[in-house]
Amino acid sequence: MKPIISVKNLSKKFQIREKLPYYSLRDSLTNLVKGFSKPSGRDSDSFWALKNVSFDVYPGEVLGIIGRNGAGKSTLLKILSQITPPTSGTATLEGRVASLLEVGTGFHPELTGRENIYLNGAILGMSRNEIKGKFDEIVDFAEIEKFLDTPVKHYSSGMYMRLAFAVAAHLEPEILLVDEVLAVGDTQFQKKCLGKMADVNKKGKTIILVSHNLDAIESMSSETLLLDTGKVKYLGKPNQAINTYQSIMETKNKDQGIIKISTNQLKWMGISNNKELLALLPNNDITFKFQLKSRMQRLGNIYIDCALFNERGENIVHTKSKFLGNGLSIEKNKRFQIVYKIESPKLAPGIYYITVYIYNQDQVLFWIENLRACRIINKTYFGNTYYFEDVKSCIVPKFSVQLEN
Amino acid sequence: MTRIVIKPKGKLQLINITEILRYRELFYIFSWRDIKVRYKQTFFGIAWALFQPLINMIIFTIFFGNLVKIPSGNLPYPLFVLIGLIFWTFFSGALTQASNSLITNENLLKKVYFPKLILPISSVITSLVDFIITLVLLFLALFFFHTSFSLELILMLLTGIIITFFSALGLGLLFSSINVKYRDVRYVLPFLIQILMFLSPVIYPVSTIKSSLKYILALNPMTGVIESVRAVISQTPVPYDILALSSLSAVCLLILGLFYFQSTERFFADIV
Numbered sequence: 001m002k003p004i005i006s007v008k009n010l011s012k013k014f015q016i017r018e019k020l021p022y023y024s025l026r027d028s029l030t031n032l033v034k035g036f037s038k039p040s041g042r043d044s045d046s047f048w049a050l051k052n053v054s055f056d057v058y059p060g061e062v063l064g065i066i067g068r069n070g071a072g073k074s075t076l077l078k079i080l081s082q083i084t085p086p087t088s089g090t091a092t093l094e095g096r097v098a099s100l101l102e103v104g105t106g107f108h109p110e111l112t113g114r115e116n117i118y119l120n121g122a123i124l125g126m127s128r129n130e131i132k133g134k135f136d137e138i139v140d141f142a143e144i145e146k147f148l149d150t151p152v153k154h155y156s157s158g159m160y161m162r163l164a165f166a167v168a169a170h171l172e173p174e175i176l177l178v179d180e181v182l183a184v185g186d187t188q189f190q191k192k193c194l195g196k197m198a199d200v201n202k203k204g205k206t207i208i209l210v211s212h213n214l215d216a217i218e219s220m221s222s223e224t225l226l227l228d229t230g231k232v233k234y235l236g237k238p239n240q241a242i243n244t245y246q247s248i249m250e251t252k253n254k255d256q257g258i259i260k261i262s263t264n265q266l267k268w269m270g271i272s273n274n275k276e277l278l279a280l281l282p283n284n285d286i287t288f289k290f291q292l293k294s295r296m297q298r299l300g301n302i303y304i305d306c307a308l309f310n311e312r313g314e315n316i317v318h319t320k321s322k323f324l325g326n327g328l329s330i331e332k333n334k335r336f337q338i339v340y341k342i343e344s345p346k347l348a349p350g351i352y353y354i355t356v357y358i359y360n361q362d363q364v365l366f367w368i369e370n371l372r373a374c375r376i377i378n379k380t381y382f383g384n385t386y387y388f389e390d391v392k393s394c395i396v397p398k399f400s401v402q403l404e405n
Numbered sequence: 406m407t408r409i410v411i412k413p414k415g416k417l418q419l420i421n422i423t424e425i426l427r428y429r430e431l432f433y434i435f436s437w438r439d440i441k442v443r444y445k446q447t448f449f450g451i452a453w454a455l456f457q458p459l460i461n462m463i464i465f466t467i468f469f470g471n472l473v474k475i476p477s478g479n480l481p482y483p484l485f486v487l488i489g490l491i492f493w494t495f496f497s498g499a500l501t502q503a504s505n506s507l508i509t510n511e512n513l514l515k516k517v518y519f520p521k522l523i524l525p526i527s528s529v530i531t532s533l534v535d536f537i538i539t540l541v542l543l544f545l546a547l548f549f550f551h552t553s554f555s556l557e558l559i560l561m562l563l564t565g566i567i568i569t570f571f572s573a574l575g576l577g578l579l580f581s582s583i584n585v586k587y588r589d590v591r592y593v594l595p596f597l598i599q600i601l602m603f604l605s606p607v608i609y610p611v612s613t614i615k616s617s618l619k620y621i622l623a624l625n626p627m628t629g630v631i632e633s634v635r636a637v638i639s640q641t642p643v644p645y646d647i648l649a650l651s652s653l654s655a656v657c658l659l660i661l662g663l664f665y666f667q668s669t670e671r672f673f674a675d676i677v
Contacts, residue, residue, distance in 0.1 A: 014675075082411060082518040084674045091411040097518075105516040108438060110445045115438075122434040123517055151445075 002094070003056035004175060004206050005063075005080070010089035012050040012075050012230075049075040051230045052089070057208065057223070059174075062201055064221030064238060065210045066245050071227040073210045077101060077179050080208070095174025095206075098125050102179070104164030109153035113144055113163055116152055120167045134170045141196070142166035162189065169196040176200060179210045187390050194220065214242050215378055215387070246278050257371030266358065266366045267293040272337065277374035282346045282396050283381040286374055290338040290356060292366070294330045301327035302365065305357040306340050308373065311350055316394050317342060327360065346397050349378040349388060414671075419663050421520065428519050435527035439502075440534055454535040455542055458490045465490070469608045478610055480639045484546050488638065489607035489631045491539045492565060496573050496627055497598045499532035503577025504594055507585050511677050521670050522663075525577045529570055536566070552638055561637045564648075565630040568655045572626035575658030578666040585669070585677045606631050611647070623650040626658070 050072045057063045065073050078084045080091055081099035106123040107116050117138055121131040131138075139145055142163040144155075152160060178197070194216055201207055201220075211217055217224060217238060224241035226234040226248075234244045259268065269291035271277070280286060288306075308317040319342075321328070330336055338356075354373035358366040378387050382398060444450045462483055469475045470482030477485035503525040507514060510524055540562075547554060584590040605627040611619060622628045629644075629651025636643045 078674070079411060082409065083515065085671045086411065086413050088413050093409040093411070094407075096407055097409060099517065101516045102512075106510075106513050108442060110442050111438065115441065119434055119438055122430050123513065123519070125428075125519075128430055 001058055004059045004094050005057040005091070005208070007056070007080075007091045008054050008089055010050055010053045010076070010079060010091055011048060011087050012072075012079060012084070013046050013048050013087040015046050048230050050079070050086070053227070053230070053232055054089075055225055055232065055235055057206055059206055060201070060204050061223060062207045062209060062221045064217035064224040064241070065208065065227060066212070066214065066217055066224060066241060067227035067233075068249065070229075072230040073227055074101070074179055075230075076227070077177050077208065077210055081177055093175055096125070097175045097177065098171040098173035099177035100124070100168045100171070100179065101177070103161060103168065107152060107160075107164060110151055112151055113142075113148045113155070116163065117167055120164065121170075124168060124171055125173065126171060130172075138166045138170050141169060141192075158189075165189075165193055169193065169200070172200070172203070172205065174205060176205055176207045178207060180212065190216075191389070214245075218242060247275070257368045259366075259368050261364050261367040263363070263365050265295050265297055265299060267295065268366065268368060269293060269335070271371070271373070280374055280376050281379055281381050282349065282376055283344045283398070285341060285343050286345060287339060287341045288354065288373060290340070291335065292338065293335050294332055296332055298330065298332045299360065299365070300329040302329065302358060302360045303327055304338060304340070305355075305359075307355045307357075308342075308345075308347075309353045309355065309370075310348070310394060311353075314394060316347060316352070317345060346395050347376050348391055348394055348396050349376045351375050419660070419667060420522070425520050425522065428523060431519055431523045432527050432530060435523065436530040436534065439528065439531040443531075451538065454538045458487065458494050458539050459542060461490050461494075462487045465608055475609050476613060478612070478635070478639055478641065480635065481550050484550050484552070484638070485610075485635065486608055487543060487546050488635050489605070491536065491543055492569055492627060492631055492634070493602060493605060493607045494539065495532055495536035495566075496569050497602070498535060499529040499570070499573035500577050500580070500598065501594060502528035502532060503574060504580035504584055504590060506577070507581045507673060508588070508591075508677065514677050515674050521673060522578075522666065525581050525666075526574060529574045529577060532573070533566070533570065547638070553640070555637070558634075558637050561634050561643070565634050568626050568630050568652055571659045572655040575655065575660070575662035578659075578662030582666045582669045582673070585673050601625065601627070604628075610635070611644075619647065620650060623647040624654050626651040626655040 053072070053076065055063075065076065067073050075084070077099065078101070079086050080093065081097065081101065083099075083101075104120065106120055108119060111119060117135065118128070118131055122128070126134075139148060142159070142165075144159055144163055147155065147159065152163070155163070176197075190213075197207060197209070197220065207220075209217070209220060221238050223236065224234075224238040225232060226241045226245050228248055233248070234241050262268065272289045272291050273287070277286070277288070304321045306317075306319050307315055310316055340356075351372065352374050353369075354371050355369045356366070356371070357364070380386060380388055380396075388396060440451075444453065447453060449456070465486045466483045470477070470486065475482070480488075506524040506528040507521065513519075513524075514521065544554075580590050580594065604622065604625055606622070607627075611622060611628060611632050614622060623646075629648040633643050633648045
């Protein structure tokens, strides 16, 4: 089969200038006469947002693109949407392309919902007849019937988003390029959008989807492209790409914790079981293994406190080894491991940070904060639903609901 | 099936007709949006398009017609100045809006693809719609001053519209693409328009100018337009030499504008 999108050695260079050079109308006019010679920037002032990116996408596929901020994902979509030209390389797209780089592009606050549907539809490349034909469907999807003739500046942000996505969702090009639009709206709306995109895909359309939402990438895409600093790091199975991405995130993660207190008696070596802590279910036991090394002195009667914080900085778990009994002791000049196990804490999905605090009756020996510790994935461990939806609590306990007369 | 090939540098094309046609609905949509938005939340609505030249006509008639007594040939001064004003309002409005069209739609440039040429052209179309409304004013004035109405007038008005359209678009294209990079244009433009107005025979007739300077003034396309329309209305010979020079100048402006616009277009999204 012939690829519908074929990208070959695509590169894009940006000039960074510390100080913008002085341009004047006169310079532009001289350039005009001289045949548009561009001011040449030194190569050291430039950086490659994309470097030799090549891939093929076949009809009906969904290509997910992941990568850290600044990895070149949006630049790639902008080139494929013809918004900005590449510096070198080519891309061939066989078919009509619609790109959705932002929800509500071109919406005008003074215009009514009805008027904006026509405006936005036309901007995204739909003909007037196409929009007319889908008008009711769009209004239905957005759930804004009552406010159709109200200027959108009076809309709530939720209504605005729904309307904006509804128009975009009814585009039917052969190729759809989508950038991070799922980052908006509540979970239910996001799900609706994902569902709509899956429908579009079922009709045989090809989709390129950029997202930070790894769950969405995993469930939607048939192939996943991992970009890192403008280069293709991995192209293939979604789960493999996500794993590679997470290990990049781990190694490049700068916040390896903040050491608040460190004495010459203990040396911190790090967490040793990073990988297995990346994808835990809420009901899994969590075991952290911290590596440390003792120095010249035998340490006796020490206590270890551990605390887990969620992304909002709320303290979810706080435990003290004192609760369990007497202090522990460590031989001198020895590598040792603290194994800290929390039994089935049922934490809500998210990323957790740990604080470790080691002390004896005289002094604090070691104290580290904000150490990225584990990630609980969004999967329920009971009942019929697969994902948690709209859960705002810090824990997701096992529960039952029964009716009794 | 459409096939899109994306390459580092496309060949320079003055105008890609097939592509523009594919996106033709955007002309309508952008002009419609601008007209809608312009008169939203105004009490008088689209009547403002009439007030502007009307009020200017009254002021100019009082100061230049009655006090300074600028000659106006065999036309009454109010009609004389109105002819100049409606074309001038069209030209200056179109030029201003076309020049700002790219930066006011910055968000669109960065987020969707369409031939950018559509934006300045739509701004000029929007001003054309306003102009057509002000024509009502002209016809009322013709009726009021018992001036004859002829087919020749219609043809000359059409010629005037085309020349004004081309020259406003040409300059607008040039300024809008410069504006993307140097916002200085926004500040320079009002002065430029003011100077251009005094260089155009809006409040005075070309006959007051030394004849050797006449041809230099004719390089300003508005000179030919305003003088010729006045000649037809006052039933004096049309200055075809001036009109020809003005038309030529309008075409040159359009080509210059298109050329500069198309050669910079691809990088608008990166620098806007």
